[in-house]
Amino acid sequence: MEHTRWYKDLVFYQIWPRSFYDGDGDGMGDLWGVYEKLDYLKSLGMDGIWFSPLYPSPGADCGYDISNYMDIAPEYGGMEAFQKVLQGAHDRGMKVIMDLVVNHTSDEHPWFQKSRRREDPYTDYYIWRPGKKNGKLPNNWDSCFEGKAWQYDEVRGEYYMHIFAVKQPDLNMDNPLVRQEVKKILRFWLDLGVDGFREDVITYISKKERLPNDYLMPASKGIRFYNHGPHIHEYLSEFYRDVLADYDCMTLAEAPLVSPKKALAYIAEKPGGQIDMMIQFQSMCADCLFTDYIHMPFSLRRLKHAWSTWQKKLDGKGWNMLYLENHDHPRIISRYGSERFRTESGKMLAAAYLFQKGTPFIYQGQEIGMTNWRPQSPDMYEDIQTRWQYENTALHLSEGKRLRRMWLASRDSARTPVQWTAGENAGFTTGKPWFYVNPNYREVNVEAEEKDPDSLLNFYKKAIALRKSLEVVRSGSYREYNALSSRRYTYSRISENEKLLVLCSFVDEPIPLKVPRGFDLSKARLVLQNNREPQEKTLQPYETRVYYWGNGVK
Numbered sequence: 001m002e003h004t005r006w007y008k009d010l011v012f013y014q015i016w017p018r019s020f021y022d023g024d025g026d027g028m029g030d031l032w033g034v035y036e037k038l039d040y041l042k043s044l045g046m047d048g049i050w051f052s053p054l055y056p057s058p059g060a061d062c063g064y065d066i067s068n069y070m071d072i073a074p075e076y077g078g079m080e081a082f083q084k085v086l087q088g089a090h091d092r093g094m095k096v097i098m099d100l101v102v103n104h105t106s107d108e109h110p111w112f113q114k115s116r117r118r119e120d121p122y123t124d125y126y127i128w129r130p131g132k133k134n135g136k137l138p139n140n141w142d143s144c145f146e147g148k149a150w151q152y153d154e155v156r157g158e159y160y161m162h163i164f165a166v167k168q169p170d171l172n173m174d175n176p177l178v179r180q181e182v183k184k185i186l187r188f189w190l191d192l193g194v195d196g197f198r199e200d201v202i203t204y205i206s207k208k209e210r211l212p213n214d215y216l217m218p219a220s221k222g223i224r225f226y227n228h229g230p231h232i233h234e235y236l237s238e239f240y241r242d243v244l245a246d247y248d249c250m251t252l253a254e255a256p257l258v259s260p261k262k263a264l265a266y267i268a269e270k271p272g273g274q275i276d277m278m279i280q281f282q283s284m285c286a287d288c289l290f291t292d293y294i295h296m297p298f299s300l301r302r303l304k305h306a307w308s309t310w311q312k313k314l315d316g317k318g319w320n321m322l323y324l325e326n327h328d329h330p331r332i333i334s335r336y337g338s339e340r341f342r343t344e345s346g347k348m349l350a351a352a353y354l355f356q357k358g359t360p361f362i363y364q365g366q367e368i369g370m371t372n373w374r375p376q377s378p379d380m381y382e383d384i385q386t387r388w389q390y391e392n393t394a395l396h397l398s399e400g401k402r403l404r405r406m407w408l409a410s411r412d413s414a415r416t417p418v419q420w421t422a423g424e425n426a427g428f429t430t431g432k433p434w435f436y437v438n439p440n441y442r443e444v445n446v447e448a449e450e451k452d453p454d455s456l457l458n459f460y461k462k463a464i465a466l467r468k469s470l471e472v473v474r475s476g477s478y479r480e481y482n483a484l485s486s487r488r489y490t491y492s493r494i495s496e497n498e499k500l501l502v503l504c505s506f507v508d509e510p511i512p513l514k515v516p517r518g519f520d521l522s523k524a525r526l527v528l529q530n531n532r533e534p535q536e537k538t539l540q541p542y543e544t545r546v547y548y549w550g551n552g553v554k
């Protein structure tokens, strides 16, 4: 079947279901809640939803540890609620994509239970190895969440590999039976009517033969042997050829440490291309080293370099996925903007990415400017990665400093319930919320922002509608100006008949307005701004302006 690449014209919304909206009063978000909010999403201009995992799961990694791939967890409303949401989304012209998590399963998945007992055909579904002599682990690889990448299993009498948590054993994708299972899962959901997949750490699924030891680096040992591993393209091509090619669907691959050059090997828009878009991490590392946990001062130049590199290198060859937030990173205003200038910087950040070339994704709560949650004590954290980091790293620092590191870096900073109203529990639930609500919900909530014409929420609506109305945003060329500036981000989009110029200040003090050569503002229309009284020569703190030349906006 022809792949029509419909995703190029869409704006997606990511739902992390536990914290979106509780429809049945048990304190946890669910699909009944999503159903109630479909019109809200539509009013925001959303054309698609990416659901973080909804499947049955013991919850060791908030759903990314799956114990049944062909069902929906009862706490989210089961299959019945899912079908209703899927239909409701489709009725409103919205697509639905699911999270496909097949680098690993839960250790409570029946495949693992059978594999540890060496029951055929499951014996080699996972990566099992005996220990080395002297009680040493099979190799020196690290896991991303909990120390070493190996866990001894008493039942089987061997170690299994877990690149993430101990409760997330890695599947052995070299086993054709496992690939068969993945294809069954893909087909199951596509036949049910879903429109595609976000593929969780999919670039990790092929491990280097013989699993060699890595150099003695302080962390992440092994990653070069399993990220973009030896058979990755072969396996993804197989999934494409045997299943995805039969449906007009889309795929979005999570790809840590992917460069544009590497990405192009996956996302070639030619017959047989394996993946439609990649989730790159470079633009999420402008205030950290390699991972959010190693915090550094924010560098606008790093951010711009990442954005512009991806824009340029993929131009005409692949399609960018654009994002500022997801469930794995702290809130963007707290990182790249300013909590003091919450609304202004939130709007500026929106304009900074929404007019780039690609398909934008918005993470729940981003549209109202939710900020990092700051708990008073470490035991309030839920996230397995955060807890492990807290207990095992930076032990020499004071308690206060360690707590600060946590809220700067923790995934939980972005996992608090969506703030719907100024009422009890931020209107998220009528029960007891499963997780803490950020106390700023009295000021920061959907209800208040819907009423305020100058709110961030209404800015998002305007920006998204504008984006959709302009052909130049879909197809125009991208160019950046003042690339060395550490205060401003300026870019243009240009096509034959239209021009767009986006000016963004990333600082909390006034700076001179600089207009690149060739752009005559007197002939332009200011189509979007976050300052009611823009001045001729100055940009105010976190000011943004979008100028337009052409006939596309009435």
Ligand code: GLC
Binding pocket: 061, 064, 065, 101, 164, 200, 201, 254, 327, 328
């Ligand atoms: C991805 C997910 C993250 C999860 C991890 C392991 O990075 O986005 O939330 O913890 O994979 O599945």
